[in-house]
Amino acid sequence: MSKLVEEFNEYRTKMNEVILSKDNLVMKRLWNLDTNTYEEGALDKKTKEMLGLVASMVLRCDDCIKYHLGKNHELGVTTKEVYEIFAVANIVGGTIVVPHTRRAAEYWEALEENGSAK
Amino acid sequence: MSKLVEEFNEYRTKMNEVILSKDNLVMKRLWNLDTNTYEEGALDKKTKEMLGLVASMVLRCDDCIKYHLGKNHELGVTTKEVYEIFAVANIVGGTIVVPHTRRAAEYWEALEENGSAK
Amino acid sequence: MSKLVEEFNEYRTKMNEVILSKDNLVMKRLWNLDTNTYEEGALDKKTKEMLGLVASMVLRCDDCIKYHLGKNHELGVTTKEVYEIFAVANIVGGTIVVPHTRRAAEYWEALEENGSAK
Amino acid sequence: MSKLVEEFNEYRTKMNEVILSKDNLVMKRLWNLDTNTYEEGALDKKTKEMLGLVASMVLRCDDCIKYHLGKNHELGVTTKEVYEIFAVANIVGGTIVVPHTRRAAEYWEALEENGSAK
Amino acid sequence: MSKLVEEFNEYRTKMNEVILSKDNLVMKRLWNLDTNTYEEGALDKKTKEMLGLVASMVLRCDDCIKYHLGKNHELGVTTKEVYEIFAVANIVGGTIVVPHTRRAAEYWEALEENGSAK
Amino acid sequence: MSKLVEEFNEYRTKMNEVILSKDNLVMKRLWNLDTNTYEEGALDKKTKEMLGLVASMVLRCDDCIKYHLGKNHELGVTTKEVYEIFAVANIVGGTIVVPHTRRAAEYWEALEENGSAK
Numbered sequence: 001m002s003k004l005v006e007e008f009n010e011y012r013t014k015m016n017e018v019i020l021s022k023d024n025l026v027m028k029r030l031w032n033l034d035t036n037t038y039e040e041g042a043l044d045k046k047t048k049e050m051l052g053l054v055a056s057m058v059l060r061c062d063d064c065i066k067y068h069l070g071k072n073h074e075l076g077v078t079t080k081e082v083y084e085i086f087a088v089a090n091i092v093g094g095t096i097v098v099p100h101t102r103r104a105a106e107y108w109e110a111l112e113e114n115g116s117a118k
Numbered sequence: 119m120s121k122l123v124e125e126f127n128e129y130r131t132k133m134n135e136v137i138l139s140k141d142n143l144v145m146k147r148l149w150n151l152d153t154n155t156y157e158e159g160a161l162d163k164k165t166k167e168m169l170g171l172v173a174s175m176v177l178r179c180d181d182c183i184k185y186h187l188g189k190n191h192e193l194g195v196t197t198k199e200v201y202e203i204f205a206v207a208n209i210v211g212g213t214i215v216v217p218h219t220r221r222a223a224e225y226w227e228a229l230e231e232n233g234s235a236k
Numbered sequence: 237m238s239k240l241v242e243e244f245n246e247y248r249t250k251m252n253e254v255i256l257s258k259d260n261l262v263m264k265r266l267w268n269l270d271t272n273t274y275e276e277g278a279l280d281k282k283t284k285e286m287l288g289l290v291a292s293m294v295l296r297c298d299d300c301i302k303y304h305l306g307k308n309h310e311l312g313v314t315t316k317e318v319y320e321i322f323a324v325a326n327i328v329g330g331t332i333v334v335p336h337t338r339r340a341a342e343y344w345e346a347l348e349e350n351g352s353a354k
Numbered sequence: 355m356s357k358l359v360e361e362f363n364e365y366r367t368k369m370n371e372v373i374l375s376k377d378n379l380v381m382k383r384l385w386n387l388d389t390n391t392y393e394e395g396a397l398d399k400k401t402k403e404m405l406g407l408v409a410s411m412v413l414r415c416d417d418c419i420k421y422h423l424g425k426n427h428e429l430g431v432t433t434k435e436v437y438e439i440f441a442v443a444n445i446v447g448g449t450i451v452v453p454h455t456r457r458a459a460e461y462w463e464a465l466e467e468n469g470s471a472k
Numbered sequence: 473m474s475k476l477v478e479e480f481n482e483y484r485t486k487m488n489e490v491i492l493s494k495d496n497l498v499m500k501r502l503w504n505l506d507t508n509t510y511e512e513g514a515l516d517k518k519t520k521e522m523l524g525l526v527a528s529m530v531l532r533c534d535d536c537i538k539y540h541l542g543k544n545h546e547l548g549v550t551t552k553e554v555y556e557i558f559a560v561a562n563i564v565g566g567t568i569v570v571p572h573t574r575r576a577a578e579y580w581e582a583l584e585e586n587g588s589a590k
Numbered sequence: 591m592s593k594l595v596e597e598f599n600e601y602r603t604k605m606n607e608v609i610l611s612k613d614n615l616v617m618k619r620l621w622n623l624d625t626n627t628y629e630e631g632a633l634d635k636k637t638k639e640m641l642g643l644v645a646s647m648v649l650r651c652d653d654c655i656k657y658h659l660g661k662n663h664e665l666g667v668t669t670k671e672v673y674e675i676f677a678v679a680n681i682v683g684g685t686i687v688v689p690h691t692r693r694a695a696e697y698w699e700a701l702e703e704n705g706s707a708k
Contacts, residue, residue: 015574018581019558022551026273026559027573033269034567037209037262042198047165048206054169055176055210056568058448060651061532063571064210079612080160086609087616088166091155092173092182094412094448095624096646099653101617102605109608133456136463137440140433144441144627145455151623152449155616174450176566178297179414181453197258204255205262212530212566213270214292217299219263220251227254273563278552283519284560290523291530291564294684296415300564315376316514322373323380324520327509328527328536330648330684331388332410335417337381338369345372380509387505391498391681396670401637402678405644409682412645418682434632442638445627446645446654487692490699491676494669498677499691506685528686533650535689 002110008066038071046075050085057089057097057104065104073111082108120228126184156189164193168203175207175215175222183222191229200226238346244302274307282311286321293325293333293340301340309347318344356464362420392425400429404439411443411451411458419458427465436462474582480538510543518547522557529561529569529576537576545583554580592700598656628661636665640675647679650690656697663701672698 019027038048049071056064072082086104090097137145156166167189174182190200204222208215255263274284285307292300308318322340326333373381392402403425410418426436440458444451491499510520521543528536544554558576562569609617628638639661646654662672676694680687 012574015577018577019555019573022555022577024555024559026269027555027562029265029269029272030559030562030567033262033265034209036265037205041202042196043168043202047168048202050161050165051168051172051203051206052210054173055206058173058450059176059211059568061568061571063574064568078160080614083609083612083614083617084159084161084166085169087155087614087620088169088173090448090617090620091152092170092448092450093177094444094446094451095620096412096446096649096651096654097448098621099651101609102602102653105605105608105612130456133459136459137437137455140437140459142434142437142441144623145437145444147619147623147626148441148444148449151616151619154619176568177450179450179453181456182450201255201258201260201263205260205266208263208266208566210566210568212562212564212569213266214295214297214300214530214564215566217297219255220248220299223251223254223258270563273559277556278550279522279556283522284556286515286519286523287526287557287560288564290527291560294527294686295530295565314514319373319376319378319381320513320515320520321523323378323384323509324523324527326381326384326684327506328524328684328686329531330680330682330687331384332413332415332418332648332682333684335415337373338366338417341369341372380505383501383505383508387498387501388681390501391677395674396668397640397674401640402674404633404637405640405675405678406682408641409644409648409678413648413683432632438631438633438638439641441627442641442645445624446642447649484692487695490695491673491691494673494695496673496677499673499680502677502680502685531686533686533689535692536686 002114004107004110005070005114008063008107012063012067046072046077049075050077050081053082054085054089054092057086057100058093060093060097060100062100062103065100066107069104069107069111073108073115079108079112120232122225122228123188123232126181126225130181130185164190164195167193168195168199171200172203172207172210175204175218176211178211178215178218180218180221183218184225187222187225187229191226191233197226197230238350240343240346241306241350244299244343248299248303282308282313285311286313286317289318290321290325290328293322293336294329296329296333296336298336298339301336302343305340305343305347309344309351315344315348356468358461358464359424359468362417362461366417366421400426400431403429404431404435407436408439408443408446411440411454412447414447414451414454416454416457419454420461423458423461423465427462427469433462433466474586476579476582477542477586480535480579484535484539518544518549521547522549522553525554526557526561526564529558529572530565532565532569532572534572534575537572538579541576541579541583545580545587551580551584592704594697594700595660595704598653598697602653602657636662636667639665640667640671643672644675644679644682647676647687647690647694648683650683650687652690652693655690655694659694659697659701663698663705669698669702 053068086101171186204219289304322337407422410422440455525540558573643658676691
């Protein structure tokens with residue numbers, strides 16, 4: 001598995017555990033709610049994860065982008081589709097989104113390599 | 119037609135004309151490119167307009183939200199679907215998105231009324 | 237009661253009802269969670285509402301600022317204290333916070349007038 | 355004088371007085387410092403006011419944009435130059451800057467009308 | 473002392489010296505003013521540093537978060553209190569604040585370890 | 591050549607190639623348009639690159655800052671001038687811009703060293 005993907009997931013898991021161990025109820029409930037948000041509803045999971053990705057891109061949150069790229073990959077979003085999401089994000093959010101798109105492109109390549117290596 | 123929708127469109131058209139009359143090439147080309155961005159591709163128009171809507175919401179741009187709500191309405195996005203887009207925007211962007219959601223909800227009602235009045 | 241405060245509260249209540257009437261579970265749960273967030277805990281309500289105010293100011297959300305100013309006023313935050321919160325927001329967020337501070341100052345005056353008119 | 359310019363200046367002056375009357379030292383010193391920032395230095399005033407304008411645009415602060423448009427107008431920035439600043443802001447900040455550009459264009463027209471009416 | 477805390481402080485001190493060596497008066501005065509902002513006033517230091525922390529979190533500025541976490545720690549803010557500040561920031565600013573909360577949680581652990589190692 | 595500058599340019603070039611290889615037309619045209627934006631017009635290149643720099647700073651985009659610092663350096667902007675741009679960015683955008691200013695200052699030193707080493 002690509003080190004980029006692995007490192008992201010490891011740090012995320014480790015720190016989520018630290019946060020949850022403090023028993024802050026608001027944080028816990030927000031995380032549950034976050035999970036519910038992307039569940040099948042009037043919109044399917046794939047559409048919702050694409051919405052999560054574009055929102056993360058225009059807000060320029062690299063880790064959020066990585067997380068949603070992972071989900072998009074799992075749900076079968078194609079490279080052509082992902083780049084159209086990148087395009088919307090870059091037009092709406094401007095060229096300040098470009099550096100985040102570079103890191104997103106790198107992470108997507110890593111996800112693709114992992115996928116074909118399975 | 120609801121005054122809310124009409125006023126938004128009138129002001130938008132009037133000021134777009136002022137801006138275009140100054141012949142700034144970068145502005146003109148950006149606007150053409152903006153139109154291209156939402157055209158049918160690997161993703162269909164409806165998905166792209168939903169992406170445009172959620173991106174506008176988390177960036178808290180009321181006029182952008184109105185514009186994309188209009189497009190979503192035209193393309194047959196349902197109220198249930200629109201509220202799931204609102205939900206993603208509010209979870210990703212937090213409660214500071216709520217006041218923009220109130221104005222979005224108001225504009226959506228106006229679009230619905232216009233639609234049923236046709 | 238000052239028209240400024242009244243109008244804000246009326247519009248807020250009316251649109252919240254529209255949103256809640258659509259039965260989007262994520263929106264409903266987020267709003268419940270939002271209420272819980274500011275309840276007495278390790279930090280008291282007053283401190284939490286001050287945190288909510290400064291966060292709203294640096295994110296430049298006028299309606300969020302009005303809401304938290306109302307809560308701060310109810311909980312007995314003084315004018316001197318409110319202006320120290322304004323100062324933190326302006327230093328952290330820069331002069332783009334100034335126009336929002338002007339509107340916040342206007343709303344605070346309205347809250348003070350209502351208070352003394354009771 | 356155009357009502358748009360007059361109303362902006364009147365509200366700004368009135369609320370600045372309210373804020374200053376509260377004697378918050380940090381706010382006062384920040385405002386002095388803000389004035390100093392745009393004074394002649396290694397860069398001339400005109401360049402600095404253009405920097406202030408583009409910064410206000412990408413941060414999407416309508417009142418900051420109006421203030422700096424006024425200063426740019428006073429210092430002889432031409433319409434062609436202002437639209438090149440708009441172009442930089444729209445490319446860097448994306449299409450969410452467009453609605454602010456519409457309001458900026460409207461305010462610039464008002465400044466131009468006032469100028470030619472003098 | 474934890475390497476995380478040490479490295480942050482070292483880089484910060486080194487680069488602040490570079491910046492100050494250029495004798496830009498506005499930068500110097502802004503930094504003095506920044507120090508004044510958090511001094512005892514109508515609000516005590518602890519409250520002000522909590523305001524600085526939540527503002528830094530919703531604006532998603534990792535280094536600002538680290539700085540204010542350090543100050544909160546010095547002033548005796550407890551882990552329970554810090555997590556309530558995290559909760560406010562995550563509710564107001566949404567799940568894009570989560571990755572910054574992970575890094576904040578890591579830094580807080582480092583501060584706690586240093587404290588107990590003294 | 592300083593490793594800092596070299597590494598930034600290498601990663602940027604590598605990832606731009608990945609992105610362009612996917613043949614997304616919107617991305618390609620946005621990048622062409624981005625290049626046009628900073629070309630000589632009513633405003634000269636140097637002024638436009640200073641505008642690009644201050645916009646990148648208030649939006650707190652480190653890679654965008656590095657890119658525009660490189661261009662400013664090439665076009666002969668002096669250290670005194672660059673620090674006045676930093677000052678505008680810090681006043682408009684607040685102390686959350688400070689950590690980005692530290693990284694900008696470090697990159698500027700690297701550009702200066704490379705320049706004198708040529």
